[in-house]
Amino acid sequence: MPTPPERIVHLGLGAFHRAHQAWYTAHALDAAEWGIVAFSGRSRDLVDRLTPQDGLYTLVERAAEGDRFELIPSIVRVEAGDDVAAFVAAVADPRIAILTLTITEAGYRLDADGSPNLEDAAMASDVELLAAAFANAGELRSAQPATALGRVLLALDARRRAGSGAIAIVPCDNLPDNGGLLRRALAGLARRTSAELAVWLGISVSVVSTSIDRITPAIDLDTEPRAVRDATGWLDAAPVVTEPFADWVLEGDFPAGRPDWESAGARFVDEIAPWENRKLWMLNGAHTVLAAFGPTRGHAVVSDAIDDPVCLRLVEALWDDDARQLPTFDLADYRAALLERFRNPRIEHRLAQIAQDSTTKARLRIVPVALGELAVGRPATGCAAAIAAWMLGVRAGTAPAPHGIDPAAIAELDASARHALLTALDARLAADAGFATRVSDAIAVLETS
Ligand SMILES: NC(=O)c1ccc[n+]([C@@H]2O[C@H](COP(=O)([O-])OP(=O)(O)OC[C@H]3O[C@@H](n4cnc5c(N)ncnc54)[C@H](O)[C@@H]3O)[C@@H](O)[C@H]2O)c1
Numbered sequence: 070m071p072t073p074p075e076r077i078v079h080l081g082l083g084a085f086h087r088a089h090q091a092w093y094t095a096h097a098l099d100a101a102e103w104g105i106v107a108f109s110g111r112s113r114d115l116v117d118r119l120t121p122q123d124g125l126y127t128l129v130e131r132a133a134e135g136d137r138f139e140l141i142p143s144i145v146r147v148e149a150g151d152d153v154a155a156f157v158a159a160v161a162d163p164r165i166a167i168l169t170l171t172i173t174e175a176g177y178r179l180d181a182d183g184s185p186n187l188e189d190a191a192m193a194s195d196v197e198l199l200a201a202a203f204a205n206a207g208e209l210r211s212a213q214p215a216t217a218l219g220r221v222l223l224a225l226d227a228r229r230r231a232g233s234g235a236i237a238i239v240p241c242d243n244l245p246d247n248g249g250l251l252r253r254a255l256a257g258l259a260r261r262t263s264a265e266l267a268v269w270l271g272i273s274v275s276v277v278s279t280s281i282d283r284i285t286p287a288i289d290l291d292t293e294p295r296a297v298r299d300a301t302g303w304l305d306a307a308p309v310v311t312e313p314f315a316d317w318v319l320e321g322d323f324p325a326g327r328p329d330w331e332s333a334g335a336r337f338v339d340e341i342a343p344w345e346n347r348k349l350w351m352l353n354g355a356h357t358v359l360a361a362f363g364p365t366r367g368h369a370v371v372s373d374a375i376d377d378p379v380c381l382r383l384v385e386a387l388w389d390d391d392a393r394q395l396p397t398f399d400l401a402d403y404r405a406a407l408l409e410r411f412r413n414p415r416i417e418h419r420l421a422q423i424a425q426d427s428t429t430k431a432r433l434r435i436v437p438v439a440l441g442e443l444a445v446g447r448p449a450t451g452c453a454a455a456i457a458a459w460m461l462g463v464r465a466g467t468a469p470a471p472h473g474i475d476p477a478a479i480a481e482l483d484a485s486a487r488h489a490l491l492t493a494l495d496a497r498l499a500a501d502a503g504f505a506t507r508v509s510d511a512i513a514v515l516e517t518s
């Protein structure tokens with residue numbers, strides 16, 4: 070089969086991009102027309118593994134009943150993310166129609182309120198560096214922004230200068246309103262660095278919002294390649310293990326075209342918010358709770374935690390609150406499917422992998438539901454219990470303490486520690502005496518369960 074032409078650039082090559090966007094692209098009816106140039110994020114390891122394989126890798130779909138192996142051919146070139154010149158050249162190429170991102174939630178460098186943090190030291194230094202480079206074209210070639218968004222902005226400016234036309238950017242990280250957020254972040258950075266670029270962004274860059282779903286755990290790259298070789302006969306240095314389920318919902322325009330992703334099962338909608346809330350609140354919200362609390366009960370992976378009746382009750386209660394805030398959906402099938410996915414005993418999804426940055430995640434995935442419930446006079450007991458479980462995880466050190474909170478000060482989880490933790494999530498919740506009491510009551514119940 071001929072190699073597809075380079076039409077998509079990806080930044081943040083990892084397991085998820087290869088299990089999701091690259092898989093959808095490979096399964097589109099017009100796959101032969103869409104090749105991906107993939108840039109790693111912060112490490113060269115995948116570049117070194119995939120380059121000798123011409124970007125080919127094995128996707129292992131791991132069902133409870135057994136494995137299915139598939140060779141994915143849509144990544145046609147792999148480059149190191151810190152090769153800024155190569156990234157800029159790729160995005161500026163007029164054949165490229167789409168830039169996708171999986172740079173992790175932390176990679177966007179958000180404030181506590183979810184807006185881009187322009188006070189971040191690396192971001193501030195990139196703003197200075199980009200403003201100087203945009204003002205003096207002679208400096209463009211040597212500019213080396215450190216942040217992912219700094220590199221994206223530099224590359225978009227090169228595309229503008231080259232007259233390569235409009236492009237769509239598709240963020241594929243688990244952030245609410247990921248498209249809106251990225252659009253505001255890029256516009257904010259451009260306003261501070263180049264008036265011409267800011268205008269061009271508004272006209273020529275379409276930022277698409279997405280809800281992305283496929284549970285893809287980190288794997289052991291020592292053992293998994295051998296298992297793949299035993300099954301397929303090929304020693305793949307960089308296989309990916311994922312679940313059979315996949316979902317992709319998108320809202321937005323692709324001014325330079327796109328693959329026929331619908332033919333692979335993707336959905337385009339006019340308003341993504343309900344889809345995104347359903348996925349982030351229910352799947353990721355439950356994961357956030359299990360990751361913080363599960364290890365305090367001796368669990369290391371999602372499938373073990375969800376088998377524990379205490380954890381299951383927590384998740385079900387959270388989903389009851391979520392469901393009341395998602396009135397447009399009948400959620401019975403979705404909940405049943407989520408439980409089946411969590412219970413897949415052959416997907417080794419480690420809670421420690423999911424627990425990183427759990428304060429921000431709880432803030433984005435549990436707090437909005439709690440506030441929504443309280444606003445209409447309901448008690449939000451599921452959210453209170455979920456937050457109680459998160460606090461127990463923070464006390465145990467299985468979830469990181471919020472910035473500015475000394476772990477020693479919360480060792481007792483007394484009234485002042487509970488107040489400090491609740492305030493770190495949301496001051497409005499901390500000010501609601503009834504909700505704070507329900508959190509305390511839930512802690513007492515969980516500690517004796
Ligand atoms: N794995 C999943 O099940 C899954 C499902 C849905 C969405 N996602 C989203 O995809 C993201 C990546 O997941 P993954 O499984 O591919 O992880 P991974 O660790 O396999 O790959 C992450 C990639 O992001 C890069 N990166 C990390 N921090 C960065 C930063 N600060 N700036 C720029 N790049 C950075 C890494 O170098 C790597 O290239 C997640 O953070 C999440 O937002 C993952």
Ligand SMILES: O=P(O)(O)OC[C@@H](O)[C@@H](O)[C@H](O)[C@H](O)CO
Pocket residue numbers: 174243281282283284285352353356357422423430
């Ligand atoms: O780091 P997080 O919490 O955004 O995500 C960890 C997992 O919950 C996540 O990767 C899920 O497996 C994924 O979102 C499923 O689509």
